[in-house]
Amino acid sequence: MEICTVGGYEEVGKNMTAVKVGEDVVLIDGGLYLPGVIELQDQLDFQKYTEKALRRAGAIPNDQVLDKLGWSKKVKLIVVSHAHLDHVGGLPYIAQRYPNAEILSTPFTISVLKTLLEDEKISLPNKLRVAESNSIHPVPKSTSNLKVEFIHTTHSTIDSTFVVIHSNEGSLLYALDYKFDDTPTMGLPPNYEALKKVGQKGVKVAIINTLYASKKESNLSEKDADEMLKKAFLKTKGKNSALFITTFSSHIERLNNIVKHAKQTKREIVFIGRSLNKYVNCAIKIGRCPFQNEIKLLKYRNQINSFLRKVEADPGRYLVVCTGHQAEKNSILERISKGDTPFKFKTGDHLIFSSSVIPTEVNLEARKVLDAKLRKMGVQLQVDVHVHGHGSQESKKKLIELTKPEHIIPAHGNREQEKGLICVAKEYGYKLGETSHLVSNGEVMNL
Numbered sequence: 001m002e003i004c005t006v007g008g009y010e011e012v013g014k015n016m017t018a019v020k021v022g023e024d025v026v027l028i029d030g031g032l033y034l035p036g037v038i039e040l041q042d043q044l045d046f047q048k049y050t051e052k053a054l055r056r057a058g059a060i061p062n063d064q065v066l067d068k069l070g071w072s073k074k075v076k077l078i079v080v081s082h083a084h085l086d087h088v089g090g091l092p093y094i095a096q097r098y099p100n101a102e103i104l105s106t107p108f109t110i111s112v113l114k115t116l117l118e119d120e121k122i123s124l125p126n127k128l129r130v131a132e133s134n135s136i137h138p139v140p141k142s143t144s145n146l147k148v149e150f151i152h153t154t155h156s157t158i159d160s161t162f163v164v165i166h167s168n169e170g171s172l173l174y175a176l177d178y179k180f181d182d183t184p185t186m187g188l189p190p191n192y193e194a195l196k197k198v199g200q201k202g203v204k205v206a207i208i209n210t211l212y213a214s215k216k217e218s219n220l221s222e223k224d225a226d227e228m229l230k231k232a233f234l235k236t237k238g239k240n241s242a243l244f245i246t247t248f249s250s251h252i253e254r255l256n257n258i259v260k261h262a263k264q265t266k267r268e269i270v271f272i273g274r275s276l277n278k279y280v281n282c283a284i285k286i287g288r289c290p291f292q293n294e295i296k297l298l299k300y301r302n303q304i305n306s307f308l309r310k311v312e313a314d315p316g317r318y319l320v321v322c323t324g325h326q327a328e329k330n331s332i333l334e335r336i337s338k339g340d341t342p343f344k345f346k347t348g349d350h351l352i353f354s355s356s357v358i359p360t361e362v363n364l365e366a367r368k369v370l371d372a373k374l375r376k377m378g379v380q381l382q383v384d385v386h387v388h389g390h391g392s393q394e395s396k397k398k399l400i401e402l403t404k405p406e407h408i409i410p411a412h413g414n415r416e417q418e419k420g421l422i423c424v425a426k427e428y429g430y431k432l433g434e435t436s437h438l439v440s441n442g443e444v445m446n447l
């Protein structure tokens with residue numbers, strides 16, 4: 001089994017891994033590097049992205065390495081672990097390089113990919129196919145009897161999975177974004193039984209996410225986030241003040257909890273902003289949006305502006321769920337803070353950030369500026385009403401204990417974070433350079 005670490009190693013973003021057994025290659029994920037895209041937005045002023053421009057900006061994985069290896073023509077299947085953009089967002093720009101490979105993933109992920117393609121007016125030659133969580137599929141036209149398994153896990157978006165490539169040479173477990181959450185508030189806990197079974201059959205190599213590998217405190221569950229939300233809502237006093245909340249648009253489980261608490265306020269619940277509209281509609285399309293009849297969803301600028309005029313006139317009537325938790329350019333919160341909308345915050349209004357700041361320089365600075373502006377307007381801010389979707393050390397340990405891989409490759413973190421996982425692996429007897437491996441983008445390992 002050969003593994004090419006195409007993207008997402010020694011970095012967080014643009015994940016892609018190629019696995020070759022015999023004459024068959026399977027690609028796992030094809031993500032975007034988001035800060036790279038933000039830079040590009042500034043340069044291109046929202047023109048349509050091109051593969052070339054994204055490559056130049058380092059925003060998509062450098063899969064041209066597969067051409068040099070002679071692997072590109074052998075790609076039989078592209079599988080996607082979950083719907084976050086650093087896993088699926090690059091595919092609209094690179095999947096056409098593998099026209100004969102199907103793209104296979106869970107319902108929500110395929111729904112998000114279809115929406116990305118529609119929004120960017122891209123049509124791919126690849127067939128898109130839906131695989132339910134906890135299912136096994138033969139790799140089409142495989143000459144080495146390869147099979148792909150999707151195992152359900154909890155994370156911060158629905159339909160997240162571990163991907164297992166089964167082959168005659170053993171199996172590869174791709175365990176990137178996950179948190180073992182035994183008390184999720186929507187959907188099932190992780191499928192430990194399936195992981196155990198894969199472990200019993202023998203895992204040759206596990207590629208494991210390294211974020212928070214050094215964090216010893218226990219994972220917080222989405223149930224804890226729900227408690228935090230409940231308390232945050234109790235603090236929002238004032239019948240006639242505005243009440244806004246923002247969170248990650250793809251976090252359908254969190255949005256469901258927000259709606260649950262919002263209903264107690266008896267206000268009309270309105271979701272505004274493009275990305276909220278995008279992800280919530282994807283969940284509606286696949287029948288996984290329990291709150292669809294409780295909310296109004298507004299997408300277009302003129303709709304949003306006329307709604308915000310109503311909020312300005314009667315702020316106590318509405319609860320607004322909006323975009324802008326990272327103070328992104330052109331998000332609703334950024335536009336309100338600049339005075340670009342008919343609604344203006346006033347002293348005593350409330351805003352809950354059910355999110356954490358993704359720690360890049362751009363985000364940290366943008367949020368600092370946004371928060372200062374909002375506080376100056378007298379807005380009561382509640383920040384970090386959130387638990388993150390990546391497991392701490394105990395989640396990594398549990399995965400190693402359940403699956404007992406022969407080799408471990410850390411991914412999805414900077415070198416320091418990757419070393420954190422190497423340390424955890426050492427406790428289980430893994431030796432760096434022999435059974436645990438620090439790799440960079442574009443390397444090939446023969447295991």
Ligand SMILES: [Zn+2]
Binds near residue numbers: 084155156
């Ligand atoms: Zn993720």
